[in-house]
Amino acid sequence: MISEVLSSIHNVEVYPIVTMLLFIAAFVGVVIWTFRLRKHEVARLSRLPLDDSLTSDTQGEQTHG
Amino acid sequence: MQPETFSYDNKIVRYFTYATIVWGAVGMLVGVIAAFQIFLPAANHGLPWLTFGRLRPLHTNAVIFAFVGNGIFMGVYYSLQRLCKARMFSDTLSYLHFWGWQLIILLAAITLPLGLTTSKEYAELEWPIDILIAVVWVIFAINMFGTIIRRRERHMYVAIWFYIATVVTVALLHIVNSIEIPVSLFKSYPVYAGVQDALVQWWYGHNAVAFFLTTPYLGLMYYFIPKMSGRPVFSYRLSIIHFWALIFIYIWAGPHHLLYTALPDWAQSLGTVFSIMLIAPSWGGMINGLLTLRGAWDKVREDPTLKFMVVAVTAYGMATFEGPMLSIKSVNAISHYTSWTIAHVHVGALGWNGLLTFGVLYWLIPRLFSTQLHSRKLANAHFWISTLGIVFYAVPMYFAGWTEGLLWKQFNDVGMLQYPNFLEIVAQITPMYAIRAFGGTLYLIGVFIMGYNLIKTARSGKAVDNEPAQAPALVPHVEEKFNLKDGYGHRWLESKPVRFMLLSLVAVAIGGLVEIIPTFLVKSNIPTIAAVNPYTPLEIEGRDIYIREGCNNCHSQMVRPFRSETERYGEYSKVGEFVYDHPFLWGSKRTGPDLHRVGGKYPDAWHYQHMEDPTSMSPGSIMPPYPWLLTAKVNTAHIKSKISALRSIGVPYAAGYEEQALTDMQQQGNAIAKRLEESKIVVNWDDEIVALIAYLQRLGTDIKVGAQAAP
Numbered sequence: 001m002i003s004e005v006l007s008s009i010h011n012v013e014v015y016p017i018v019t020m021l022l023f024i025a026a027f028v029g030v031v032i033w034t035f036r037l038r039k040h041e042v043a044r045l046s047r048l049p050l051d052d053s054l055t056s057d058t059q060g061e062q063t064h065g
Numbered sequence: 066m067q068p069e070t071f072s073y074d075n076k077i078v079r080y081f082t083y084a085t086i087v088w089g090a091v092g093m094l095v096g097v098i099a100a101f102q103i104f105l106p107a108a109n110h111g112l113p114w115l116t117f118g119r120l121r122p123l124h125t126n127a128v129i130f131a132f133v134g135n136g137i138f139m140g141v142y143y144s145l146q147r148l149c150k151a152r153m154f155s156d157t158l159s160y161l162h163f164w165g166w167q168l169i170i171l172l173a174a175i176t177l178p179l180g181l182t183t184s185k186e187y188a189e190l191e192w193p194i195d196i197l198i199a200v201v202w203v204i205f206a207i208n209m210f211g212t213i214i215r216r217r218e219r220h221m222y223v224a225i226w227f228y229i230a231t232v233v234t235v236a237l238l239h240i241v242n243s244i245e246i247p248v249s250l251f252k253s254y255p256v257y258a259g260v261q262d263a264l265v266q267w268w269y270g271h272n273a274v275a276f277f278l279t280t281p282y283l284g285l286m287y288y289f290i291p292k293m294s295g296r297p298v299f300s301y302r303l304s305i306i307h308f309w310a311l312i313f314i315y316i317w318a319g320p321h322h323l324l325y326t327a328l329p330d331w332a333q334s335l336g337t338v339f340s341i342m343l344i345a346p347s348w349g350g351m352i353n354g355l356l357t358l359r360g361a362w363d364k365v366r367e368d369p370t371l372k373f374m375v376v377a378v379t380a381y382g383m384a385t386f387e388g389p390m391l392s393i394k395s396v397n398a399i400s401h402y403t404s405w406t407i408a409h410v411h412v413g414a415l416g417w418n419g420l421l422t423f424g425v426l427y428w429l430i431p432r433l434f435s436t437q438l439h440s441r442k443l444a445n446a447h448f449w450i451s452t453l454g455i456v457f458y459a460v461p462m463y464f465a466g467w468t469e470g471l472l473w474k475q476f477n478d479v480g481m482l483q484y485p486n487f488l489e490i491v492a493q494i495t496p497m498y499a500i501r502a503f504g505g506t507l508y509l510i511g512v513f514i515m516g517y518n519l520i521k522t523a524r525s526g527k528a529v530d531n532e533p534a535q536a537p538a539l540v541p542h543v544e545e546k547f548n549l550k551d552g553y554g555h556r557w558l559e560s561k562p563v564r565f566m567l568l569s570l571v572a573v574a575i576g577g578l579v580e581i582i583p584t585f586l587v588k589s590n591i592p593t594i595a596a597v598n599p600y601t602p603l604e605i606e607g608r609d610i611y612i613r614e615g616c617n618n619c620h621s622q623m624v625r626p627f628r629s630e631t632e633r634y635g636e637y638s639k640v641g642e643f644v645y646d647h648p649f650l651w652g653s654k655r656t657g658p659d660l661h662r663v664g665g666k667y668p669d670a671w672h673y674q675h676m677e678d679p680t681s682m683s684p685g686s687i688m689p690p691y692p693w694l695l696t697a698k699v700n701t702a703h704i705k706s707k708i709s710a711l712r713s714i715g716v717p718y719a720a721g722y723e724e725q726a727l728t729d730m731q732q733q734g735n736a737i738a739k740r741l742e743e744s745k746i747v748v749n750w751d752d753e754i755v756a757l758i759a760y761l762q763r764l765g766t767d768i769k770v771g772a773q774a775a776p
Contacts (some may be wrong), residue, residue, distance in 0.1 A: 016335060019579050023313060026572070030309040034302045046297035048148060048222040049288050 069538050072531035073146045077159040079433050079528060081139035082426060084167060086516055088135055089379045089422070091174075092127030093509045099124050100502035102689070104495045106679070109689035110322040114178035116689050118615030122189040123177040128414060129187060131170045133278055136203070136422040138166070140285040141228055143429060145212055148222045150536035155210025157205050167203035169194060180613035181251040182650050185266050186271045187599035188242050192253040202239065205583060206232045213562040217536040221562065223304040227284030228388040230564065230569045234276040237573065246710045249703055250611070251541070256714045259643025260327055263651055264584050268319035268577060274410075275315035283311075285551055286354050286378065289425050291368050299356035300631030303349055309348035314339050314571060321392035323626040324401065326651060327640035333394070339576075340392030347385030356376040369444035372452065373424030377454055380416020398749070399474070402621055402655040404494065405466025408459045413456045415508055423447065423515060430519045435571055435621060436526025451511035457504025469655070474629040482632050488659040488685050495687065594641040597767045600717045600760070602726040603733040606699045607760025610753055611650070614691065621652035622661040622764065632761035635662035635765065642767060645716050657688055664766035669737055670744035672758045697753045701727060733759055 102108040102117045109116045146153060146453060153159050172194050176182075182189040190198070209232060213225065242265055251680035257265050291298055298304055319327060320336025355378055358365060365371045387409050391400050401408060431438045436686050438444060472490045475483040611617070624630050626637040638661050643649055667675075667682075674681050677695055679688040705723040712718045734750025737758055741748055748755055 015331065015579055015583060016338075019317075019335070019575075022575060026313055027310060030306055032306045042301045043297075045220055045222065046301035047216065048290075049144070049224070049291045050219065050295065050297060055423065 067537070068535040070533065070535050071152050072533050073532075074142070074153050074156060074159060074530050075433050075528070076530040077153065077156075077163060078139055078143045078429070080163050081135050081142060082343060082429060082433070084135040084163070085132060085139050085294050085422060085426065086512075086519065088127060088131035088170060089419075090509070090512050090516065092132045093505070094126060094244070095124040095127055096256040097121055097502065097505045097509050100498070100505045103592070104498035104502070106151045106687050106689045111690060111692055113614075113693050116614065116691075118618050118689075119178050119182075121181055121618045122182060122186075122615060123174065125187055125714070126173050126177065126189060126326065127170070129273065129277060130173070133282075133414075133418050133422070134166065135550035136418070136425070137277075137281040137285075138162070139429070140289070140425055141209070141281065144224055144285070145209065145228065148218065148225055149212050149216030149274075150218045150534070151212055151215050154208050154215060156212075158208040158407070160202060162205045162208060163195070163205060167199060169197055172197070174294070176251065176677060176717040181609075182612060182615065183245065184244065184251065184612040184615070184617055184650060185255070185256065185262075186270050188239075188266070188269060191251045192243070192245050192247050192520060193250065195239070195245075198239060199236070202232070202236055202533070203514060206236065210562060210566070214239075217539050219539060222288070223298070223301065223308060224284040224288040226308050226565065226569075227261070227280045227287070229566050230308070230573070231276050231281040231284070233566055233570050234272065234280075234312070234316070234573050237570070237577070238269045238272050238276065241577075242266060246708045246714055248706050252703065254647040254707075254710055254714065255689065257647070257649075258715065259646045259649050260329075260640050261584055262647065262649040263323055263326070263643075264320065264328060264332065264581060266649070267322040268316075268581060270314060270741045271319040274413070276312075280312065281417060282421055283307075283350055285421065285425060286350070286374070289376075290354055290357050290371075290374050290427065292376060293428055294358055294361045294364055295370065295520070296357055298360055299353050299359065305352060305355050306733060307346050307349045309572065311343075311350065313572045313576065314343050314346060316573045318343060318392070319578070320389075321388075321397070323651075323654060324392070324394050324397040325627070326623050327638050327643065329584065329640075332580060335580060337392050337394060344389045351378055351382035351385070356404065368446055369423045369438075369441060372427040372445070372448050373420045373427065374387060376448075377417050377419075377421035377424060377493065380412050380420065383681065384417060398625075398627065399470035400466060401625075402659075403469040403652075404462045404497070406654065408466060411458050411462070412455065415451070415458060416648040419508070420448075423451070423511075426515065426519060430522050434523050434526030434528050436522060439518050439521035439525060443514055447511045447514045447518070450514065451508050454504050454506075454508030454511060457507060459504075461497040461500040463503070465494040465501075468494050468497075473633070474627070476629070482629065485633065487633075488683055491656075491687060499581055515635065531536060571681070586710060589657075593644070594639065594768055597642055597644060599645045599711070599718060600763065601733055602704050602708065602730040603756050603759040605711070606701075606761050607756035607758070607763075608650075609707075610694070610699075610757045611760060612648075616660075617652040618655065619652075619656035619688070621655050621659045623651040624659055624661050630659070635657050636768065638765075642765070645711075647711060647714060647716070657686075660761070660764055664762050664763040665750040665769070667746070669740050669758050669762065670731070670746055671745075672761055673741060673746055673748075673754060676754055676757065686712070694750075694754045694757060695752065698749075699730075699751045699753055699756050701730065704730060 091467055098108070099117055099120045102120070113119070141161070142153065169190075173190055176191060176194065177189060181191050183191060188195075209228065244257075245252045245255045251414075255262055255265075287298055287304060318336055318337035320332045321340045322336075324337070325332050326333075354450040355375065358371070358375065365375055367750065390396055391405070391409060427438060427444050469490055472484050472493065479484045622638070624634045624637045671682055673695075675683065676691045678690050678692075704726045707725050708718050708723045712722075731750050734755050737747050737755050738750050
């Protein structure tokens, strides 16, 4: 019965294939993209939350390493 | 470059911290009450608004939307301002957002115990509140994007990406899953029916986990763990891959809640495959969070906030390993409908969401009040008691889940069910329910310890409403061309928040569309079962009572195609049987037995007595009694609008049937009253119990050709 439902959708077998290709393309794209970022740039970006140099961050407990 | 002077709005952050603590305590208290009710039916007190069926949605909504919701806003409002080096876009919007959200929670706390519910899990709130949620969410979105657009730091840090994905996707999920036809001010029917309703509901339901309980909290993790440890995130590159992979894959996972149901097989498989793939980005995130602490583990020994973070991220890792495992069909065959699912979500909710929230609170409150934490010792005590609470919660629920899953399926030597009496298995796990309630109580005690500690902390300091800050203005620069040279590709994307938002939307929409559209195409192809007919007016009223009382929180209506289930319940459920079910009521837990084939199984008098006192018919039953159904009258005023609302969404009632409905209702009610009279039970045709009996006796009988309801 469920297989009847399946066969009644036109070309249902393309859905998973298209999906997989879409995902692989997107994923590979993101990975390539990521590794093209410059090293010093990445280092700066990852420090953004810590960069309170110009703001008054009251220290409740000493947490800065 | 002359720095600009501005200030951060700390008052709004403080407001959200208060709301987080208060609603956390309330939501968990309701959870503890429900945990006791499940093995002590007397704890329902025979009061309609205190029964488990109504409190369970109150608990889930309070924890998800009130506790974690306010926790999200607390963390976002604090970190977004600092990452953007800008005050929130509009103070007015900030406070509209705050009070609007609290109003929604208050309305939920009033309407859910009154039984005003749509029955769809985590989307139980009725249509006027749904509209209010959408409005408040849009206010939050405008406030957030306004802040991002006015930022003084060009690069959007990864936490902000997670916030953007959250805002966009939650809006999409909420709107699509809440499309419903109002019948009255507090009653509506979803436009989807049966299998489609189930698919949309769980596309929403699982992504509530993904985009409400996970992505915003990952954003908080990426901001607060570096803050607490004073170290940058382990790998920024990994965080980028983590983000895109997570949002793209998560959106597909919904159907793993519907394995072995009447959902088409291909959709089930899609859900399974993507759920298994989810391990990769989830663990990438966990590893990124934990490795941020490399070389700083000595601080974890000292600092209670980091202890909470470490266990929270570890619990995240455990829950996101277990989820994919539960999505494997052969595992799910055992786990589905059991307490195993409850253990799984609580490792996530208590471990990941709860502990991370506590960690952030212990870190934030001293800073918001320019003071020191009142007592590190109490914070450590809270850490240990809550961690122990999680253990005492999860372990017995795992045992209970495996017990249920395996005993339901057990056959004896001659091929008969070893435990044909469902209650025999319930009796096995009742002690587990009791230990779970103890674990939940421990966890709740921890929250009160935290409340005390944080109040003392706040009193020892002074709140600063506007924290002064300085940052150079953003230099407008020439629009970068989209090119992959020099690694500018990502910069092109992330320096434009709106562009980024649209791309996240595309990433999540792909999954939604590919999964949902074919199932809607099935509509015309669902094998129609000629014998399946719309519900009669009395059955509609009975079904709405079933929804009001939250019966679907303990009873499923979906017999899976296993011999162990067809032996116990009867023929397995067919997709064509649910075409007129607005909403679907398949349920997701069997605290009590499945009801899809209950129609005709017992005489009317059995149901009457069972609702009055379940133990009279089922000795040892843990179901609460429903005495008020015997005296309350069905409100017949709405039947006309119910019929026309259902017709407008595709249920084939004949034109003008509204005029006939009340007469038919009376006729069917009188027939049941007459049958009950033979058992010396006196009722009126419009008593609620009569409508409920009509519905229960109808359940699953359409395909039994020539079947007669039991006298």
